Amino acid sequence: MRLIALNKPFGTICQFSPHETRQSLADFVKVPGVYPAGRLDSDSEGLLLLTDDGALQARIAEPRRKLVKRYWAQVEGAPDAQALATLEGGVDLGDFVTQPCQARVIDEPQHLWPRNPPIRYRAAIPATWVEIAISEGKNRQVRRMTAAVGYPTLRLVRVAIGSLDIFSLGLAPGESRDVPSDAPWQRTASKHK
Structure with missing residues (x-):
């Protein structure tokens, strides 16, 4: 194996x-x-x-195995407490409602490699990093979740699966x-x- x-x-x-x-x-x-x-x-x-x-x-x-996948999402804007609570409680995406998850704002990761090509910088619109831990993983789920609460994902990095x-x-x-x-x-x- x-x-x-x-x-x-x-x-x-x-x-x-x-x-x-x-x-x-x-x-x-x-x-x-x-x-x-x-x-x-x-x-x-x-x-x-x-x-x-x-x-x-x-x-x-x-x-159904509930193996946690942890993501760092760089989102457009600055999510407030209500947006994070909505992410955590489950988001209605139209075709399904996400399971409860963990979501929190994190500092910009200093040890993350640069993306090629880089995210387009816009001085008038801040970008925030959010850590989201889910146990499902439907097509483009994290991107759809952040967009549904008003903060589209600019960059998405899966940093962990289980404890790996x-x-x-x-x-x-x-x-x-x-x-x-x-x-x-x-x-x-x-x-x-």
């Missing part, structure tokens, strides 16, 4: 087959027979796990490494507020 952690760069699609205009996972992971356990859209960066084991893939990706943290793994964008699949990193969601 193989489990690989990858720091997926911005703009990379979450598939191994070639793409006409974008890099794919095959540009960074040269191990045959592994597949992503969950996805990150091409505009999102950060921790992605790949495995050759279907049962492990399901344990990582399935929302991209910084403790020491992964720069495009780097990968094997992770022991039997290590006790598969922490499930704690009781939410």
